[in-house]
Amino acid sequence: TGTTALPTTDDLRTRARASLRHVGASIPEGGDFRARSPITGEDLFGLGAATAADAEDAVAAAREAFLTWRTTPAPRRGELVRRLGELLRDHQSDLADLITVEAGKIRSEALGEAQEMIDICDFAVGLSRQLYGRTIASERPGHRLAETWHPLGVVGVISAFNFPAAVWSWNTAVALVCGDTVVWKPSELTPLISLACAALLARAARDTGAPRDVHRLLLGDSAVGERLVDDPRVALVSATGSTRMGREVGPRVAARFGRSLLELGGNNAAVVAPSADLDLAVQSIVFAAAGTAGQRCTTLRRLLVHRDIAGTLVSRLTAAYTKLPIGDPFDENTLVGPLISAAALDGMRDALARVQAQGGEILAGGDRRLADAAPRAAYVEPVLVRVEEQTDVVRRETFAPILYVLTYETLEEAITLHNDVPQGLSSSIFTRDQREAEYFLSAEGSDCGIANVNIGTSGAEIGGAFGGEKETGGGRESGSDAWRAYMRPATNTINYSGRLALAQNVSFL
Numbered sequence: 001t002g003t004t005a006l007p008t009t010d011d012l013r014t015r016a017r018a019s020l021r022h023v024g025a026s027i028p029e030g031g032d033f034r035a036r037s038p039i040t041g042e043d044l045f046g047l048g049a050a051t052a053a054d055a056e057d058a059v060a061a062a063r064e065a066f067l068t069w070r071t072t073p074a075p076r077r078g079e080l081v082r083r084l085g086e087l088l089r090d091h092q093s094d095l096a097d098l099i100t101v102e103a104g105k106i107r108s109e110a111l112g113e114a115q116e117m118i119d120i121c122d123f124a125v126g127l128s129r130q131l132y133g134r135t136i137a138s139e140r141p142g143h144r145l146a147e148t149w150h151p152l153g154v155v156g157v158i159s160a161f162n163f164p165a166a167v168w169s170w171n172t173a174v175a176l177v178c179g180d181t182v183v184w185k186p187s188e189l190t191p192l193i194s195l196a197c198a199a200l201l202a203r204a205a206r207d208t209g210a211p212r213d214v215h216r217l218l219l220g221d222s223a224v225g226e227r228l229v230d231d232p233r234v235a236l237v238s239a240t241g242s243t244r245m246g247r248e249v250g251p252r253v254a255a256r257f258g259r260s261l262l263e264l265g266g267n268n269a270a271v272v273a274p275s276a277d278l279d280l281a282v283q284s285i286v287f288a289a290a291g292t293a294g295q296r297c298t299t300l301r302r303l304l305v306h307r308d309i310a311g312t313l314v315s316r317l318t319a320a321y322t323k324l325p326i327g328d329p330f331d332e333n334t335l336v337g338p339l340i341s342a343a344a345l346d347g348m349r350d351a352l353a354r355v356q357a358q359g360g361e362i363l364a365g366g367d368r369r370l371a372d373a374a375p376r377a378a379y380v381e382p383v384l385v386r387v388e389e390q391t392d393v394v395r396r397e398t399f400a401p402i403l404y405v406l407t408y409e410t411l412e413e414a415i416t417l418h419n420d421v422p423q424g425l426s427s428s429i430f431t432r433d434q435r436e437a438e439y440f441l442s443a444e445g446s447d448c449g450i451a452n453v454n455i456g457t458s459g460a461e462i463g464g465a466f467g468g469e470k471e472t473g474g475g476r477e478s479g480s481d482a483w484r485a486y487m488r489p490a491t492n493t494i495n496y497s498g499r500l501a502l503a504q505n506v507s508f509l
């Protein structure tokens with residue numbers, strides 16, 4: 001069940017160089033900021049990171065570009081995003097290669113991430129003609145009351161390693177059609193794919209005559225991100241990552257009355273009811289829990305199974321878990337690639353040790369793989385753990401493929417357990433009983449930003465708004481009307497009556 005030889009670090013360097021060349025990006029080599037690959041766990045290139053002066057320059061340039069961009073008609077702004085979408089289509093395979101090299105995603109998921117970028121561009125192009133405001137019934141004769149949406153300013157995008165390109169595209173495609181300009185601080189773990197995205201957008205700007213500085217990239221660690229957080233010229237900070245990060249970023253942006261859009265950790269659960277289609281449930285659960293090596297914000301981390309079917313479901317999951325092919329993500333037979341780092345493996349082992357001390361029982365998986373072939377990489381078997389209750393470890397997000405299995409008797413009990421975690425991102429129920437499904441989706445059901453029926457917690461489409469409640473941060477990105485976070489509404493009262501009529505019948509003079 002393991003795949004064969006891993007590529008060498010030199011192979012990975014060659015691939016990365018080729019993809020970057022194809023998209024027209026150069027590698028700013030020579031610094032001591034490292035690009036690395038989780039496939040071997042080794043460094044690929046030393047890069048130059050952004051200095052304080054670079055950050056200052058980027059924000060100033062993006063602010064300057066905003067002054068032109070905000071008055072460019074939105075459908076024309078859409079032309080930039082349409083061109084970006086075309087370039088992303090042309091280079092889908094190169095982008096997927098870089099995502100695999102840097103984030104360790106298997107081929108089909110890396111192509112899927114690049115597809116998501118293409119999809120959001122299509123969506124944003126349509127949106128560029130649909131930034132609708134409303135006309136509101138005025139209480140006064142001869143008056144019109146309206147709402148107008150204006151561009152907001154510079155958007156600072158801070159992104160996580162696990163969707164190193166898609167999260168940027170959700171923010172950037174929408175921000176650009178809304179008339180904003182963008183400064184991007186990607187994860188320090190994924191600089192190369194960021195260089196590729198920035199190069200394609202720069203080309204799209206050249207091709208369509210948009211200002212060059214509608215987008216700027218700043219490579220570096222959290223200190224570079226903090227510059228965006230504290231800069232009053234950055235109107236919106238859209239930050240994706242851990243709840244720990246959001247706890248630092250949210251209050252700092254609020255302290256300067258900036259806006260933030262936070263997309264933070266999840267601790268997603270699925271309820272499996274007695275009437276569930278178990279074939280469908282098993283397939284969905286394994287993808288949601290073990291896919292992306294458990295490193296999606298929407299990864300399934302808790303399974304709440306009705307006690308009448310727990311035995312059957314657990315034995316089917318155990319069988320599926322022991323067959324998962326783990327190894328080189330470029331190998332088309334592989335389903336589970338590496339964890340991002342040795343630190344992630346340590347975090348997983350620590351959680352497993354703690355949960356076992358609290359009475360948890362490992363049902364399948366948990367062993368390290370390929371330690372001889374790649375001692376600095378972190379390949380691990382996705383693990384299934386039976387727990388009796390939601391202890392502190394179960395209620396925390398461990399960013400690794402651990403699925404905790406609990407049983408329930410009544411749906412009310414399942415929903416109580418479901419909602420009894422600090423996070424509120426994604427959720428699902430497997431049932432053929434419509435009353436149960438509707439109850440789960442109702443106001444007294446799942447408290448998450450995403451609630452699904454008969455499909456897993458992960459793998460959202462871009463057309464819906466994406467995000468979650470509680471410690472997940474409350475932000476919404478991507479489709480639906482998430483665009484409103486990137487604009488500022490103005491309420492307009494227009495008096496065409498020729499007389500002054502004060503609201504609420506106030507009389508004066």
Ligand code: NAD
Pocket residue numbers: 158159160161162163185186187188220221222223224225226229240241242243244245248249262263264265266296297298397399425467468472
């Ligand atoms: P992370 O929090 O370590 O880093 C995310 C980004 O924040 C990086 O670019 C980092 O440099 C930056 N950062 C960290 N501290 C900062 C600070 N004080 N000021 C400014 N920037 C700072 O997260 P990660 O390990 O890259 O990603 C995994 C986490 O992201 C998981 O918790 C996952 O659930 C979450 N995530 C959430 C979503 C979502 O949409 N809700 C999507 C993807 C990932």
